[in-house]
Amino acid sequence: MAHDSAQQGSTIGDEExxxxxxxxxxxxxxxxxxxxxxxxxxxxxxxxxxxxLAATPPLATxxxxxxxxxxxxxxxxxxxxxxxxxxxxRAVAAQLAADHDKRFEGDHWxxxxxxxxxxxxxxxxxxxxxxxxxxxxxxAVIVVQIEDGGLGESDEAMLYHERTFFRPGSPA
Amino acid sequence: MAHDSAQQGSTIGDEExxxxxxxxxxxxxxxxxxxxxxxxxxxxxxxxxxxxLAATPPLATxxxxxxxxxxxxxxxxxxxxxxxxxxxxRAVAAQLAADHDKRFEGDHWxxxxxxxxxxxxxxxxxxxxxxxxxxxxxxAVIVVQIEDGGLGESDEAMLYHERTFFRPGSPA
Numbered sequence: 001m002a003h004d005s006a007q008q009g010s011t012i013g014d015e016e017x018x019x020x021x022x023x024x025x026x027x028x029x030x031x032x033x034x035x036x037x038x039x040x041x042x043x044x045x046x047x048x049x050x051x052x053l054a055a056t057p058p059l060a061t062x063x064x065x066x067x068x069x070x071x072x073x074x075x076x077x078x079x080x081x082x083x084x085x086x087x088x089x090r091a092v093a094a095q096l097a098a099d100h101d102k103r104f105e106g107d108h109w110x111x112x113x114x115x116x117x118x119x120x121x122x123x124x125x126x127x128x129x130x131x132x133x134x135x136x137x138x139x140a141v142i143v144v145q146i147e148d149g150g151l152g153e154s155d156e157a158m159l160y161h162e163r164t165f166f167r168p169g170s171p172a
Numbered sequence: 173m174a175h176d177s178a179q180q181g182s183t184i185g186d187e188e189x190x191x192x193x194x195x196x197x198x199x200x201x202x203x204x205x206x207x208x209x210x211x212x213x214x215x216x217x218x219x220x221x222x223x224x225l226a227a228t229p230p231l232a233t234x235x236x237x238x239x240x241x242x243x244x245x246x247x248x249x250x251x252x253x254x255x256x257x258x259x260x261x262r263a264v265a266a267q268l269a270a271d272h273d274k275r276f277e278g279d280h281w282x283x284x285x286x287x288x289x290x291x292x293x294x295x296x297x298x299x300x301x302x303x304x305x306x307x308x309x310x311x312a313v314i315v316v317q318i319e320d321g322g323l324g325e326s327d328e329a330m331l332y333h334e335r336t337f338f339r340p341g342s343p344a
Contacts, residue, residue, distance in 0.1 A: 018321025169341025
């Protein structure tokens with residue numbers, strides 16, 4: 001077969017633009033990661049990077065910037081709660097992605113396992129023990145081993161795509 | 173606030189079941205990673221773990237088992253192609269997830285940048301240089317720096333959720 005990248009349109013020739021154009025076309029599930037600072041303050045953020053790594057033992061990964069407000073807590077804590085969001089959790093997804101001083105203002109959470117902030121009314125959550133923190137430039141890949149979890153009422157999944165929250169549609 | 177995990181239903185109390193129940197409720201975008209073995213044979217797999225790590229420099233991650241057929245190539249190669257799939261790519265998503273001897277039988281690919289296998293007719297693809305391989309038990313987290321990419325015709329995103337391929341629906 002001859003080289004035929006023309007079938008895919010032209011090469012972009014700019015690494016940041018190639019990255020942004022491609023990831024804009026990737027849909028992602030939406031989760032919230034929470035932890036406590038050394039002083040016990042609740043912290044957390046909305047993530048679109050949560051991914052399964054293995055089922056046995058159960059392992060997952062998420063990515064973050066090491067300049068993020070939540071990073072000092074993630075750097076020090078042993079455990080996090082990971083919440084899988086449903087379509088009904090749109091407001092809390094937005095709140096946990098906005099001003100970090102106001103993310104835990106309200107009754108959308110309560111202390112859960114190990115006192116970690118447990119977001120209310122999510123379809124599923126997991127207790128994760130951090131088993132790896134891999135710095136990459138100003139960012140980090142976090143690996144967690146799942147130790148327990150719980151289920152809430154089921155819901156349509158929540159997706160993030162083209163900078164908008166969506167629910168799943170028809171089969172592809 | 174009092175501890176009130178009852179709001180979320182009971183704790184599952186089994187780490188593997190907690191993991192599986194939660195990830196079943198997480199929707200994921202679908203991508204295909206391709207590479208060449210040392211002998212030049214095309215290899216690749218359908219992934220639901222592709223995630224953005226940073227925009228500057230542009231970095232992404234994906235996860236895989238180190239017992240996977242593609243692992244020896246990923247362990248040795250410097251570069252991979254990462255393809256973002258659309259709803260029209262359902263057949264190739266299934267083919268690249270099935271019998272590894274038959275994944276490149278057919279005209280659904282051609283040699284692309286650096287001779288790497290370029291899957292035809294995808295909405296977007298990226299050329300990634302591997303900058304990190306982090307082993308975790310029998311698995312690995314792979315970090316790539318995006319060096320270039322290209323766009324095809326746009327499409328609805330392809331999602332994987334509840335063991336089925338979906339397209340995005342209405343806003344959440």
